[in-house]
Amino acid sequence: MPELTLSKAINTGLRRALEDDPKVIVMGQDVGGLGGVFRVTDGLQKDFGSDRVIDTPLAEASIVGTAIGLALRGYRPICEIQFDGFVYPAFSQIVSQLAKLRARTNGLLSVPVVIRIPVGGGIGAVEHHSESNEAYFAHTAGLRVVCCSDPHDAHWMLRMAARGADPVIFYEPKRRYWSKADVAESADDARVLPLDRARVVRPGRDLTLLTYGGMVATCLEAAEIAAEEGRDLEVVDLRSLSPLDLDTITASVDRTGRCVVVHEAPTFAGLGAEVGSAVTERCFYRLEAPVLRVGGYNTPYPPAKVEDQYLPDADRVLDAVDRAFAW
Amino acid sequence: MPELTLSKAINTGLRRALEDDPKVIVMGQDVGGLGGVFRVTDGLQKDFGSDRVIDTPLAEASIVGTAIGLALRGYRPICEIQFDGFVYPAFSQIVSQLAKLRARTNGLLSVPVVIRIPVGGGIGAVEHHSESNEAYFAHTAGLRVVCCSDPHDAHWMLRMAARGADPVIFYEPKRRYWSKADVAESADDARVLPLDRARVVRPGRDLTLLTYGGMVATCLEAAEIAAEEGRDLEVVDLRSLSPLDLDTITASVDRTGRCVVVHEAPTFAGLGAEVGSAVTERCFYRLEAPVLRVGGYNTPYPPAKVEDQYLPDADRVLDAVDRAFAW
Amino acid sequence: MEPVQLLSPDGTFTPDPAWPLEVTPQLCRDFYRRMVLARRFDDEALALQRQGELGLWLQSRGQEAAQVGSILALRDTDYVFPSYREQAAALCRGLTPAELLVQWRGNALSGWDPARYRFHIYTLVLAAQLPHATGYAMGVQRDGTDEIVAVYFGDGASSEGEANEAFNWAAAAGVPLLFFCQNNHWAISTPTHIQMRAPLHQRARGFGLDAHVVDGNDVLAVHAVTRAVAEQIRAGGGPALIEAVTYRMAGHSTSDDPTRYRTASELDSWQARDPIARLESLMVAQGWIDEELRAQIARESDALAEETRRVCREFGPVDMTGMFSAVLAQQSPLLAEERRRHEALVVSYAD
Amino acid sequence: MEPVQLLSPDGTFTPDPAWPLEVTPQLCRDFYRRMVLARRFDDEALALQRQGELGLWLQSRGQEAAQVGSILALRDTDYVFPSYREQAAALCRGLTPAELLVQWRGNALSGWDPARYRFHIYTLVLAAQLPHATGYAMGVQRDGTDEIVAVYFGDGASSEGEANEAFNWAAAAGVPLLFFCQNNHWAISTPTHIQMRAPLHQRARGFGLDAHVVDGNDVLAVHAVTRAVAEQIRAGGGPALIEAVTYRMAGHSTSDDPTRYRTASELDSWQARDPIARLESLMVAQGWIDEELRAQIARESDALAEETRRVCREFGPVDMTGMFSAVLAQQSPLLAEERRRHEALVVSYAD
């Protein structure tokens, strides 16, 4: 495929999913004529009709709830939640229904609903439009929680999510919607990884940066700067936040002996806490320093003019890297 | 005060709160004539009237939402959510409104709403009635999250929550509702601790068990057994899950050098992950073994007949203790 | 709007041209038999709970007419979403006592294969099944079949946001869905006047649903109305709501003590409107019931009761192992590890 | 039910005995002036957004009559919960341009002290303010004052569970609350027929709310109806809902491109019903407006526009520091530590 923006790569992924399986349905607020507020569903309703690309009423609990019903009927709904901060009205449907139906029926029922959520900050938005809430869903057994970071992965991860048997919370880092990259043409391409696998995006020897979503680019930037100072940082894109690919993660930390986790979400009880604890359990004797966490501060997301101070940037990452080396 | 059950100690706490401050309101499903499904509000409506002890419609989002409105009007609502698994419809009101109003108004508004939630398993209940969801709220900036474990603390923690300026998620371990203990008469009693302080409930030299709620008794039991084997375990009741009292926690681990966190909730991205990461950051060179976590398995809460296998018990705690010593 | 009633509390039948129903001896015997069986099953389950064999039981006593009359008005192929008290309806769909008890025994989180009975598992989170039913009906609509979908819920559940979202969504989308509310006057200890100011059928019409209210203790009225409304939905008339006015003659559950919040006289007045006795009065007056039928139903009831006790005693032990592999389609490494550790612990205890 | 209209689109006034209103020159001039100022402010804010001075702006263009007519029918002591597009109403309560812009500038999460104006901060999570208003009104009810509470929201927001819970709860509790819906026909790109089958005022009556529908572009009708309904609520008549049928003449926000989903002719037809032009026609016909008044309002508008531009340019820089101490009443050790680290970083950058 040609170079695509992340947004277009997902759009194309949705198009393929709709073509490949007549049971796939795309639904959400303004996903039809408007093509979604980020244009991720642009043109789909025109081509697949309003029975398969559905503009829904403004009711998130029911977007997820009806998607569950559609899945029980044999459909494969891919829902869009317009912004991260608006998934909470659907929380009960997600954690008590969607996540649990398989276990409640001892495997009899599957509800392969994909919930796409544009996530995170960095776009100068007003409140509730920049939340990073992956920890809530990662803590919920029965969900797969994934986060893409580039167009190639976004496309293929979405297509896999749309074919899997499990419910998937599919995060799209909105600040990267417009970044471009090449997307593999076929599922056979070696770059196409399973949905639950982490990926080393930059090999390095001295310290492992574990990250995902919008922070992958930030960590790569930090690694470039560190390289100039003679530190060789490995950057791992977690991709799957639940389950975690601890094999890939611990292989890296066992090699480097130092680890910093970076995400946009507040650190307290965030995903970095899990990664830190799990890595420490597995790499205890290899660690030269504790796993350090860099995240959004433990405040509500601040006003747009302050988000650059709130969100981790290369400097904050490197500050933690320095601390890890100084331990 | 005489010996009280945990349930009665909270009941008495609510009664005092209603007496002390005419603005206090108790509200929730069936809290009036019935006195709540656990009888925690027994007799209150009779004595304080249905304007102050309110049987609400069956709508959790609005229980919290109207409580916010009442708080904006100067009232101090103490809401009951009937069971842990039914707080999710109120999730948006809690995380986007209740938790954020102070920060959104730069401190201008406070919404001192207390949300009481009977929490956890061990009572043979049907699904959705045994959830441990404290990690969701602990990860949410702007809330205080506390969990009582005995009648004395339950009484005084509730009274403090009812007087504070912050919203509080107040967890009550339902399996301990019927356990009895002495409750201090006055706030001057030395046993009355601030709401955000952890408490060493059993001093020990060899390893620190960090726990809260229903697992405090379980950890004490484990410590008794370990003592017979010559291991002296310290048991710390966290009490405040957010913020964490890291001073008390790290003081303990710095002394013992070993730490196991125990809770009923699934471990993955649970509160134990935060505790593990935070303790490791602060006690890195003192730790003889990684902080180990014992929790509910990472599945939905299982059927009642299986909960004894699912929930941590003294054996599972001691298994982790053994592993920590064998590291 | 007065509830549709065809059979008065004393058993007098008055046809209503708006809700035609051919009241045959056969029809009445069938309803009667099913209601009696349902009540016997309910009594038996209650006794089992009192004996400690079940962790909890929620009785349907008093609501048999609402459930039997309505579900028999649907086709077997119509998919049904129950709430958690629909034993009488479930038995009509062929669910077995074992399937209905296992969840309350604490051995499983749900009891049966929904596909087999076209009867979904119970939903304990109030109102959560209403959006599911709406979505399922969207699927039916897309499939272009002539199935309809029905969803049961209570008066209390109607206060939840999700219930109202579903009313609105279903109406806007025009899906083939029947909302069936059993207004049994109570949500645990909370009476309906605390839940709502206007009756639910009025609210439903406000959403643009076709809505009706029926005497829920009158199995003939429930059946006539449900049948007509179901066929209208099937014919493409859009979603509808039926409010069946009935009464929860037992406590909310076996954990409940209803004497704390309701009077004996209220209960008495509803005992006088018992749905089974009411139909029986008609059958007696018409000579549609004789000793043979009574004896036959008694035998069936005894057999059902015995099966109920037997299957309850026969439930085997359960363990965690199944849970680990039912969380995701493909077991995660973390769960595999937990399972290994769990099995090792079990072995170590055995030692 | 037809919307109440007192002033036809061409500016003809027809009194309605059901909704009495003394239409004085003074009243019309006041409405006119406020609507013109609101629109000018809106235009200015739009321009500032286009120049990059604001991150986002949501226009109230077209909805001035609905907002001005309604809020002026309340007492200043009545507490109001707006949604996020109520600039015209806010200006009537005395909020300053700076207060109205700071949030959209990205300098703060909210703009003003609600206690000062008895006008709550904007709520961006749709419908979340409806339960707040309901609870606030429960407080008023308990305090026994003669205040009422009003809450603004849109047609789209009415599909949310929380909106419907609030309708139901307010009705059941009988609180002194006015629900005011501006049905501007669109929720971003979604037309009302996708949100609902029946009009909202019909739904509201279903919940047992007193409900009315009014031509939202007719400031006289909006005012007359709101005044009467507000006084009825104040007198203990229970909660009510007013649906004001209006039109969002601009895009949803400055990020929106409405040409993707609506036709130019639809917009044209609503331009012809512009609320300001309509009132002006009446005033011209009655001779209630002259060059002096026009000049005076133009001067005021220019001054407001200038103030708007000036305050926007004058917003100072902001930093994280305030956030750390606003999370909890007493700063936690974690936040204190983060704050220290943050300040150290800022210093290190300065080096």
Ligand SMILES: Cc1ncc(C[n+]2csc(CCOP(=O)(O)OP(=O)(O)O)c2C)c(N)n1
């Ligand atoms: C979301 C949610 N909140 C609270 C409960 C606890 N609860 C279980 S049943 C019940 C009352 C339900 O009343 P109703 O809907 O009228 O049904 P009924 O029990 O009368 O059949 C309550 C409050 C629940 N199951 N789910």
Ligand SMILES: Cc1ncc(C[n+]2csc(CCOP(=O)(O)OP(=O)(O)O)c2C)c(N)n1
């Ligand atoms: C819970 C929630 N879901 C989605 C959104 C995104 N959103 C913001 S405004 C809007 C449309 C609202 O339409 P309406 O209620 O009619 O108000 P209007 O914008 O027309 O004034 C949407 C979908 C939101 N703010 N909150």
Ligand SMILES: [Mg+2]
């Ligand atoms: Mg009921």
Ligand SMILES: [Mg+2]
């Ligand atoms: Mg609108």
